[in-house]
Amino acid sequence: MLEDSGRTELEELGEFGLIKHLTKDIKLVNKSSVKGVGDDGAILDYKNKQTVVSTDLLIESIHFDLTYVPLKHLGYKAVVVNLSDICAMNAVPKQITVSIAISNRFSLEAVEEIYGGIHLACEKYDVDLVGGDTTSSNSGLIISITAIGEVEKKDIAYRDKANRNDLICVSGDLGGAYMGLQLLEREKAVFTENPKMQPDLDGNDYILERQLKPEARTDIVELLKKLKVKPTSMIDISDGLASELLHICQSSKVGCSIYEEKIPMDSTTINAAIGMNFNPVTCVLNGGEDYELLFTADLSDHDKLKGNPDITIIGHITDESEGCNMVAKGDTVIELTAQGWDAFFKNQRDI
């Protein structure tokens, strides 16, 4: 893609030309987006709702590896990761701003691919791209996205309001994104040794998609509203489950008890883990990037949540003195520790 024959150099457009080109088709869909790109700032109007803001910085070879991440997927994922944070406040994402820094090794076509993914995510989630910045970088690709959403004051789900006896719930299934990454890294290593080898990714579409094209669970925010369940606390699972649970417990000054056998995992994830000599539950606890929602709810909401295919109750909140534990298969109790997806050091491995 970077060596596309139809390559247009960015110099031909200039900064303002590039921004114009990339934003010319943007149509605002949200009432709260009063004014989008094209001025010093965007103007938003939430009337009597509250505004939620979240921001993320993604850096080449720290957060993503362009040898196996297609640019369009990267743009999509960069948006999703931010929308997921807005969902984790039980809010509805409405706008994003996008800043991108690119070196001369990228052509206009490459930048268009990234923006293609960004626009796709905006469309899928009914989010308006309302501002940003395009600049040059002397080495890698850098994407910084800020997402903005709206929420009624009474609906906000913070991290620090989990109470003893609350149910601990997760959406979807876990560990897939991490196993997808392991698979991609394995195939990259094989390819590096022998460039003629074809990648062996058969039957693993699900976990590859979990890694390359995650989704933000805006549908769960809607579902909870429909079920009339107000989460007492909520966080999105960008690091591993253990790390996120510890965030909630530490903020809320409570303990927790979850059950290994209740943790939802897809069979593709389990098979890939076993095939690559990983303990599946370790992938869930310490892996990351599933972007599912982890939340607590009052015990009285049990019946509303039970049996819902998108939500699994995996344990309950305990007293702080009891610590944070997982009851493993065979009833051994394992203390949860945060060995999560630490972008600071773990990700600094040479991926």
Place this chain on the structure above:
Amino acid sequence: MLEDSGRTELEELGEFGLIKHLTKDIKLVNKSSVKGVGDDGAILDYKNKQTVVSTDLLIESIHFDLTYVPLKHLGYKAVVVNLSDICAMNAVPKQITVSIAISNRFSLEAVEEIYGGIHLACEKYDVDLVGGDTTSSNSGLIISITAIGEVEKKDIAYRDKANRNDLICVSGDLGGAYMGLQLLEREKAVFTENPKMQPDLDGNDYILERQLKPEARTDIVELLKKLKVKPTSMIDISDGLASELLHICQSSKVGCSIYEEKIPMDSTTINAAIGMNFNPVTCVLNGGEDYELLFTADLSDHDKLKGNPDITIIGHITDESEGCNMVAKGDTVIELTAQGWDAFFKNQRDI
């Protein structure tokens, strides 16, 4: 600073430890900051006002050069640049989010210096730091800031509402930041050739400060309110005056006529320009980073604006067909062209 004897490695803290350390003393000062750092997103509440959002990405050796920019100044300036965008909408900045990527060559003390500058700017402008992201980079330093402000709908100053016969006004004086940069680059070049040379910066404090520690003109937004002047259009001067004027004229579909002799410049700027063989007015037209406000106002506001020490009327808006021109000394008319501070190419010179 980077080789400080009291160096603490970032690994000792980890990502969460670092964020905690850098944000532990943050106190929210604005009513609209409902919830700041420590959750998935910040919560803001503007009641019946509108929200303004602006974002900027600053990259080492593209936007700044650490050989002559002290880290604390860099943090300060990174905030100011964003607040300036909010001012340019005639709004009041209230919150920022800060994402920083740093490589291992930075110590905790270095990061603290950057945050020291960020906090200083927040204090000076009564702005709350409500969120962000800290991650690693494999090469340079990257700072991404999003600023958020509030404004009454009726007060918003867009770029595209300048009308024929409107007055063209600027705040403060222009060209200083550009001459400050030229001076720093000259001394850097001298130093590179002969490291024993001491920099010759005497008598140039003003232009150095304009470059290293610019300010956002929140005071002008206040002043205009007090004077009951609603700018018909407004933009901040981050690129050169010519580029910004062209933005307003193109967006508003008008022309303009400004007068060279009316352009406000400090004597330090003029002297430095002449001393370094620059045409002072070229520095104003094509330089950048003054972060003053350029705005248009209805002719009927002339008496309210006239004689104000912080505001200078430099020309007026004309019909689109007349083009964008500067009447130079000696009455020659020069067409304005955008050779501005183009972060995309000009800044890619090896500074």
